[in-house]
Amino acid sequence: MDSEGAGGAAKAIGGAVAAVVLASIFLVAILTGSGATTDCQTAAATSGYGMGVQSANGATVAGLNPKQTALAANGVAIGKQRGEPDSVILAQSMAMATESTYRNLSNKTNVPGSEKFPNDGDGSDHDSVGPHQVRASVHAGGDLKKLMDPVWQINWFYDTADKVPGKATMDAAALAQAVEISGPDAYATTRTLAEKVIAAVTPKLGELATTTGGSSSSDGGAACSGSAEGDPNSPLAGPFGQRIIAAASRWIGMQYSWGGGNWYGPTVGIHDGGTGDSFGDYARVGFDCSGLTMYALYQASGGAVRTAHFTGSQQGDSHAHPIPTDQKQPGDLIYFGSSAAGSHHVGIYWGKKDGKDMLLNAPQSGQKIAIMPLSGWAGEGMYVRRFSYPGDDQTPRTAPGPAGGTNAGRD
Incomplete structure (x- = not known):
């Protein structure tokens, strides 16, 4: 630019x-x-x-x-x-x-320090950096972490x-x-x-990984086999919101992987050209934030709620209903950002622990799926969505797997 x-x-x-x-x-x-x-x-x-x-x-x-x-x-x-x-x-x-x-x-010459961030080569056009060649003197207050x-x-x-x-x-x-x-x-x-x-x-875009499955590798290595952190076949019972929490909880402790996860389970992540690449997410089996929620909704509904792998699309899904923040209940999804459609993160409201609101989520590269205080997102726009479908108060059938058979928590 x-x-x-x-x-x-x-x-x-x-x-x-x-x-x-x-x-x-x-x-x-x-x-x-x-x-x-x-x-x-x-x-x-x-x-x-x-x-x-x-x-x-x-x-x-x-x-x-x-x-x-x-x-x-x-x-x-x-x-x-x-x-x-x-x-x-x-x-x-x-x-x-x-x-x-x-x-x-x-742009090592005109924007010193930019070369210290993950990059695909060095440019020299004015003080422009990144894929869109954004001017460092004009945008983001010169914050190289953002600009790169x-x-x-x-x-x-x-x-x-x-x-x-x-x-x-x-x-x-x-x-x-x-x-x-x-x-x-x-x-x-x-x-x-x-x-x-x-x-x-x-x-x-809706099929983010191969048919490999298994545990995440803490060092981003090549191991795909072995048991996962959670039990992918653990039973899902109770109200729909509780089933959503139970499905996501199967994978507590699994490493975050940018682009990872789909309706059927954890998958290999993808390149993001930045932070995720520096953690080796492209070679790691796991979930990102919206991959975990699309999995939890699909499994908890027996395949009835089949959302996309994008926060903006999920919050606008026909099964999603806006709920005032102060009326949120366990199992509701919370989208974070300047707007619901433009949200950059999503997690599942878990309920309260020691009087504090908690969020079950896949946080970011380098971290693991965990239940964290919602206060960690203080200052962010929060948009609550409650998902429902006809018969959601009934025990759902087993969610179909990728080939139409029963799901074993793998893709």
């Missing part, structure tokens, strides 16, 4: 973009061709958003490496989580492709786009320009690339 003229990054990556466009022709086939494995490292390299996109001889295809693919997919996932129109998601992807070719760039966090930058793009009048009907290139404020028509050149990438990763 260059508020003083044409973006340097847009000029410098022409050849790389052309190569990646060629690569993206093969991306759909590569992404959908991944299979099951019993090795977590291999699983992380062949699943989810296409980690390990390789040619037949093992070389990365034409410049679109695994981290680029993952970062592009995260842009799509966050956009869908926020409920952004397809044209706005396309604008975000076009902007990221143009600014950095889907890379989280540091790809998730923050992706949300920055969408937050800025939300303020543009008529965003939903604008041409994607024009919207990218309005957000990034770069050279005229700088973003139109990556439209084809962005469209192909979005088409490739979108079918995978």
